[in-house]
Amino acid sequence: MNFTTCGQVAILGGGSWATAIAKIVLNHEDKINWYIRRDDRIEEFKRLGHNPSYLTGVNFDVNRINFSSDINKIVKDSDTLIFVTPSPYLKNHLKKLKTNIKDKLVVTAIKGIVADDNVLVSQYLHKNYKVPMEQLAAIGGPSHAEEVALDRLCYLTVGCQDIDNAKVVAEMLASRNVKTTVSTDIEGIEYSSVLKNVYAIATGICNGLKYGDNFIAVLMSNALQEMQRFLDTVVPCERNIADSAYVGDLLVTSYSNFSRNRNFGMMVGKGYAVKTAQLEMEMIAEGYYGTKCMKTLNKRFHVNMPILDSVYNILYNRISPAVEIKVLAGSLK
Numbered sequence: 001m002n003f004t005t006c007g008q009v010a011i012l013g014g015g016s017w018a019t020a021i022a023k024i025v026l027n028h029e030d031k032i033n034w035y036i037r038r039d040d041r042i043e044e045f046k047r048l049g050h051n052p053s054y055l056t057g058v059n060f061d062v063n064r065i066n067f068s069s070d071i072n073k074i075v076k077d078s079d080t081l082i083f084v085t086p087s088p089y090l091k092n093h094l095k096k097l098k099t100n101i102k103d104k105l106v107v108t109a110i111k112g113i114v115a116d117d118n119v120l121v122s123q124y125l126h127k128n129y130k131v132p133m134e135q136l137a138a139i140g141g142p143s144h145a146e147e148v149a150l151d152r153l154c155y156l157t158v159g160c161q162d163i164d165n166a167k168v169v170a171e172m173l174a175s176r177n178v179k180t181t182v183s184t185d186i187e188g189i190e191y192s193s194v195l196k197n198v199y200a201i202a203t204g205i206c207n208g209l210k211y212g213d214n215f216i217a218v219l220m221s222n223a224l225q226e227m228q229r230f231l232d233t234v235v236p237c238e239r240n241i242a243d244s245a246y247v248g249d250l251l252v253t254s255y256s257n258f259s260r261n262r263n264f265g266m267m268v269g270k271g272y273a274v275k276t277a278q279l280e281m282e283m284i285a286e287g288y289y290g291t292k293c294m295k296t297l298n299k300r301f302h303v304n305m306p307i308l309d310s311v312y313n314i315l316y317n318r319i320s321p322a323v324e325i326k327v328l329a330g331s332l333k
Contacts, residue, residue: 001103001132001134001135002162002164002165003079003080003105003135003164003165003168004168005168005172006029006079006080006105006168006169006172007078007079007080007105008031008032008033008077008078008079008080009025009029009032009033009078009079009080009082009172010032010033010034010035010074010075010077010078010080010081010082011025011032011033011034011035011082011084012035012071012074012075012081012082012083012084012085012093013035013036013083013084013085013086014035014036014037014038014041014051014053014054015054015084015085015086015283016054016055016145016146016283017084017109017111017145018054018084018085018109019051019054019055019058019145019149020055020058020143020145020148020149021082021084021109021139022034022060022065023055023058023060023148023149024148024173024175024178025082025172025173026060026064027175027178028172028173028175029172030064031064031065031066032064032065032066033065033066033068033074033077033078034065034066034067034068034074035068035069035070035071035074035075036067036068036069037069037093038069039069041053042067042068042069045060045062045067046062046067049061049062054145054283055145055146055149057149058149071093071096071097072096072097072098072099075097075099075101075104076099078104079104079105080104080105080106080107080169080172081101081104081105081106081107082107082108082109082139083106083107083108083109083110083121084109084110085110086110086112086284086286087110087111087112087113087114087115087121087286087289087290088112088115088284088289090110090114090121090124091114091115091116091117094128094129097129101125101129101131102129102130102131102132102135104131104135105135105137105165105168105169106125106131106135106136106137107136107137107138107139107158107169108121108122108125108136108137108138108139108190109138109139111141111193111194111196111197111286112193112194112197112286112289112290113190113194113289113290113293113294113297114293115289115292115293118293118296118297120187120190120191121138121190122136122138122186122187122190123187133161133186134160134161134162134165135162135165136160136161136186137158137159137160137165137166137169137186138158138159138160138186138189138190138193139156139157139158139159139169139173140156140157140158140159140189140190140192140193140245140249141154141155141156141157141193141244141245141248141249141252141253142154142155142244142248142249142251142252142253143155143156143252144252144256144258144259145258146258147258148177148178151177152177153177153178153179154177154178154179155178155179155180155181155244155248156170156173156178156179156180156181157180157181157182157183157189157243157244157245158170158173158180158181158182158183159182159183159184159185159186159187159188159189159190159245160182160183160184160186161184161186163182163184166182166183166184167182170182181244181245183239183243183245184237185235185237185239185245187234187235188231188235188237188239188246189245189246191230191231191234191235192227192231192245192246192249192250193249194286194287194290194293194294195223195226195227195230195250195290195294195308196227196249196250196253196254197253197261197285197286197287197290198261198287198290198291198294198307198308198311199219199220199223199226199227199250199253199254199307200250200253200254200259200261200262200265200287201261201262201264201265201268201285201287201288201291201311201315202219202223202265202307202310202311203216203219203220203254203255203262203265204259204261204262204263204264204265204266204267204268204269205265205266205268205269205311205314205321205325206219206265206269206325207262207265207266207269208265208266208267208268208269208270208271208321209269209270209321209322209325211325211329215329216254218332218333219307219332220250220251220254222306222307222332222333223250223254223307224241224246224247224250226303226304226305226306226307226308227241227246227250228241228246229303229304229305230298230301230303230305231246233301233303234301234303260281260283260284260285260286261285261286261287263281263285264277264278264281264285264287264288265287265311267280267281268314268315268321269321274288274314274315274318287311288315291308291311291312291315291316292312292315292316294308295308295309295312295316306328306331306332307328310324310325310327310328
């Protein structure tokens with residue numbers, strides 16, 4: 001199905017990236033529907049005029065937002081659905097969904113993979129909710145929610161097998177501070193969004209261990225090569241790995257102080273236990289879950305991924321970060 005407009009847009013999720021996406025969408029749309037799980041958060045949002053827990057500096061005209069904790073009501077009243085929940089919680093949210101979504105334009109802004117199933121969000125929605133792949137789109141970076149909140153220039157890539165539907169979503173997101181481009185490589189964009197979080201954890205670990213900028217540059221170079229090997233094996237197509245959806249998103253997630261995955265890795269590199277680092281984090285580091293999913297997935301494809309393997313060993317096999325990174329350093333070129 002081809003869409004000429006996004007129609008009524010729904011945001012599904014209440015975190016920082018969901019809040020940033022809502023801010024972006026309201027640059028174009030008069031009103032949006034917004035699913036937030038907890039009624040108390042909705043009431044606080046309405047009272048304060050901003051999300052009470054995330055990006056609290058972004059003010060909204062709440063009269064332009066139809067809030068609800070009923071996912072079925074929001075979905076039923078919307079034409080375009082933008083899923084922005086943390087990947088570990090997606091299935092729990094979807095368990096409540098009884099409304100048919102196969103006639104909707106469905107967009108994933110989730111930079112993670114469906115836990116346990118080890119499949120991309122688009123693949124999960126296609127298989128379990130019968131959404132045609134031509135109606136599934138993915139939003140890639142590089143973009144941090146915090147910089148969207150500060151009205152800093154950001155760039156988004158919209159991937160969809162149907163390039164015309166990608167253009168419809170891209171037009172809805174574009175504004176003075178948001179530049180958009182389109183691609184048919186939806187699965188490549190989704191996989192790279194998962195992998196860049198893993199590599200950002202690796203960067204953070206190395207920073208925590210006091211490795212210098214020279215080493216980090218080599219690590220990033222090897223991470224990009226590793227990403228390309230995986231994408232070319234699993235989703236072979238004509239792509240330029242130097243495009244911002246791939247290398248740009250990798251760099252910003254690995255270098256930025258806003259990166260929760262980098263910060264999580266830095267704590268682990270400094271000696272925090274993994275569980276302690278998770279408890280210290282105010283937000284979820286998607287790369288922790290993405291590491292296990294990608295490691296499991298790669299058992300099927302056997303791509304050479306030493307950085308992924310090292311991060312997995314540190315997070316899940318409890319190998320000393322100092323020992324594991326020393327071994328990894330010997331394999332990098």
